[in-house]
Amino acid sequence: MKKQLHIKYNSQESVFIDVNDDESITISLDTPPAKLLKEKGKIPKTLFRVEGSRWRDDEYFYLNWLEKEVLLDDIIMIQFKEDDRKATPLTKVEKYIEPEKECTFCDKKASEVKHLVEKDFMARICDECVKLSQQVIDEKIQSSK
Secondary structure, three states: OEEEEEEEEOOOOOEEEEOOOOEEEEEEEEOOOHHHOOOOOOOOOEEEEEEEEEEEOOEEEEEEEEEEEEOOOOOEEEEEEEEOOOOOOOOEEEEOOOOOOEOOOOOOEHHHOOOEEEEEOOEEEEHHHHHHHHHHHHHHHHHOO
8 A cells, every 4th residue: 555646627637646755745726817808808727736856866847637627616626545556657748957057247157157156056157247346456456546
């Protein structure tokens, strides 16, 4: 027996999802605000989604099991239980590929500069911006004498 989510949408066949230690599952009901839509008077679709993430062998994946438009009076049942039913195949799996790191000052990619100094995931500066910064500082020091 394993931990599973059983999800039934109206009278359609249930979706069975194995709950794994290296996966995160998100169940959402998404209704975009109608006033943000460009077409006035258009009623936005409400979507029921079952999606998630997987971290396995230093790789990150986006997962999707279910995405359906939901109408008024639709019935969605979710049950978390121990069971041994065969898991429903994923409808989508996308491997996340980390974008190349960039200088936060000039936006040049690491491959476009000689050196990229990284303080944390938000602060990076390339050798060219360091040189430019040093020139600006030197000029300010000289003009203040």
